Amino acid sequence: MRRIPASLRALVPAWRDARRYAVPPRMVLEATTRREAGDAIGACDAAQMDLLVDADAVRRARGAEVAAQLADDLRHLAPDLLRWHLPWESGGSHTALGPRMTITLARYGDDALYLTTPAITDARRRPRLRFGPAARFSRTHSWDAHRHLWDARAAGELFARAGGVDRLPFHAPDGRLLAPDELPGDRPDDPVALIEWTTVLLDAGRAAEAWAACGITLEIGPGSTVPGGAADPVLPLLRAALDRLHLPVVPDGARAAAPADVSEAGGDPQRAVTLVPTEGTSWYYRDPMLVARVDDGYTARVLGRGDTPAQAPELPAPAWRRAPDLELLRLGRLKPDQLHPLVRRALFPALDTGYRPAPTGLTDEIRVRCHAGWHRAGWRDGRVRLRDHAPEEARREQAMRALGAPTPRCFTVEEAWRHGPSARLPRRLRILRTQMISAALHGDADTLTAMLDAGVDAACRLGDGRTLLHLLAHLDRPALLPRLLAAGLHLETRDDQGRTPLFAAIRYGASTAVVRVLLDAGARTDVTDRTGATLLHALTSPHAATILPWLRDAGLSLETRDAQGRTPLFSLAGYPTAAPEAVRALLEAGADVRAGDLVGRIRSSRRADELDFVIEAVS
Structure with a gap:
């Protein structure tokens, strides 16, 4: 397991936990079964989404052709894949959907099939799918050119979208994860190796050098804080996306100092694009960026909090951002057989394994460090039971504790599970409590019921006191x-x-x-x-x-x-x-x-x- 770069420390845990808890295997299986049976509403319900599309109303308002296009897209919508790829971020002590977001999935003239996320992180993790003029929440993003994130027909495109050519970045052709000493040296010619080299530079905090390697001059504005957003892109993919836009050159070599300066230089906001990170922007400030074309390539400015990038259009994040699955794989936080089946088949088509999600923390026995040795604890009748201490010993320790005497750790486990901070729990119990609470937060009633059936104590609390x-x-x-x-x-x-x-x-x-x-x-x-x-x-x-x-x-x-x-x-x-x-x-x-x-x-x-x-x- 590799060390998480500083620029990703706020994101990697949320990416990992979302894939572990927000899209459980049962959800993937049920949503896939219903989708393949032609039941779009049932597939969305299985994936904890509300499909609020009235097909008859669409036909009356937009005609048979648009209704047929929409129906075809809904037949191939994989809501579990969409949920897997949604922007997840820390909602305090647990992972939540990025709040107040609108994501357009497909456009039909002036209307769109779009998704909205809840307005607050504590709300139900149940987004809604609608058809019509896309509601503009404070965070609006376009995925209509990135169907591999939600359309089962296009899921296989993820390999190329992540920068793969003859191999996947950071992986050998056979799918093996490359060791650090196998990565390329300075300025490689191979496009996959260039992704690896520039990513390593970004991880090392050498952002200006990494951007320059792709022909983009990085500028940090005076109002900016730590330029977290500058470490987000896959730079060769960003350069390719910029080249496809054919932006006009800013006259006189002017730099993209601010949106107003772009307008003053040419009077046309289309001369620049903004890069807005989709994760982390609601609670952890990640600077947006403004990119413009100049004579010798491109210039990118990290915008400060006083800048407003609204004048220039946004370059959709899937075209340039780091792919969470690829980052989790290279950092050792996820294994190929723990990927969503459609994602695994796209990234590792030759890997002949089934879907094996991360193991749960559920176990019949927990080991607790007590005095100089290890003691056993387990579940019975919904409570933690100590297996190496007699009941009369527990009563004696309880009396001693009431008198202020120090208490062996075995006798603090149950209280820590129910009332104390998770740091006081053995590691396996910390994982188990996280799984139990996460199952509840993400609406996974089946997993929670299975844990209760196994005798796990239901009396754990979130950090904010909720049961x-x-x-x-x-x-x-x-x-x-x-x-x-x-x-x-x-x-x-x-x-x-x-x-x-x-x-x-x-x-x-x-x-x-x-x-x-x-x-x-x-x-x-x-x-x-x-x-x-x-x-x-x-x-x-x-x-x-x-x-x-x-x-x-x-x-x-x-x-x-x-x-x-x-x-x-x-x-x-x-x-x-x-x-x-x-x-x-x-x-x-x-x-x-x-x-x-x-x-x-x-x-x-x-x-x-x-x-x-x-x-x-x-x-």
């Missing part, structure tokens, strides 16, 4: 509630934000079935979080029209104000996570539209288009 009950919205499996309650979890446990499982379910868009089962189990409705918000303030669900009457029947008021004096309607109108259906449900229930500057809040949140019915009601 598995708080993640029922993500799991969307109402039948799990009695199982988790029987395991000792409580309906009124609060996370660090003061939210109960019912509050979390409503805030994160749980299905009506999940909300109903929590209410029927006796979950309290008179709860508020640390901001004073009620359940109505948190009602972001597109199913709000069904859920709202239940909460009103429980006695909740439409005009209750939180600690900042906001009513539920005023709050939801400005929430990026709130579905328009939720705002409409409050409006139709009689919520007061005069409780604050509602129109101003909607416009400042850039939601005027989707909440135009509220603006109309106010006026």
Whole structure:
């Protein structure tokens, strides 16, 4: 296993965990089976996506030809492959989809088949596919020229798209990973070797030298921080993509100092393109770049936080960025037989192995360092049990601990699993807890159920205090509630934000079935979080029209104000996570539209288009 370069340390763990937890083998198998049977909706559902395309409406609005093209693309859409390639990033202590993104997959004149990701990292990892004018969230990207990321027919193109010719970069022709001393020396002529050499230079922090090797002068603007974005590209692929654009030369050899300077030089923003990293931009600043053509090649400037690259069009990231799978392979974080089957067949067509995902942390026995030796622990009846300590010894140690005496590590394992930081757990238990929580976050109810069946303790928590009950919205499996309650979890446990499982379910868009089962189990409705918000303030669900009457029947008021004096309607109108259906449900229930500057809040949140019915009601 090789050391992760500094420029990739924030990305590699997210790439690895997404492939391990967000696209489990069962999902790939079920989505593939349904796709091959012609069931596009079922395939998307299996891959934790919502396909919200009305074929009849498309035919009426755009005609039979466009409807037929769209239907053909949906037949070959591999949603599990799309999920595999989506931009994943750290959502705190766990991997999440890049928030508020729109990715166009195919265009049909003015309309597109496009995907949108949730507005916040804590939401359900369940993107939506739609047809129409692509909604412009704050992060919009075009994949319509990169079908290998989502179309089963084009999946085999990944080899060439990753820079492969007679072999894959960093691999021998037989698929073997090259050792560091087998990589090329300075300025190789071979195109694959050039990718390897420039990538090694970027990893070593020699960015200017690497860019210059491909005929691009790298400039760091005065407002820039650490130029993380400068280490993102596969430079020979970027140079080839730039050459295909045939950008006009900036007059007088002017450098791409800023978008305004490009316009002043020629009055045409098409003289430059921007490079915007798709991962990491929501929480870890990775600088966008502006690239223009000059007499002696190209010039690229890392833009500072005060620069705005919006004038120049964006060069889609799949045309130039590092391929996560190739990076994971060369760094030893992934093996070829752990790749998605379509990806493996594209990158290693001669590799005759099945799909063998990374092994789970589930085991019957865990070894714990205790005093000077190793002791055994295991699972029984949903609790950690010590196998090398008698029950009376455990009781004695508990009494000694109450008196302030140091406690052997064996006797701290269960508490660390349930309440303590993961650093206090043995390595295997850290992996197991990560797998359990990740399965819940990514909606993998089958894996979670299998772990519970094996006796694993369900009482672990996320770093923010959420329990598995708080993640029922993500799991969307109402039948799990009695199982988790029987395991000792409580309906009124609060996370660090003061939210109960019912509050979390409503805030994160749980299905009506999940909300109903929590209410029927006796979950309290008179709860508020640390901001004073009620359940109505948190009602972001597109199913709000069904859920709202239940909460009103429980006695909740439409005009209750939180600690900042906001009513539920005023709050939801400005929430990026709130579905328009939720705002409409409050409006139709009689919520007061005069409780604050509602129109101003909607416009400042850039939601005027989707909440135009509220603006109309106010006026």
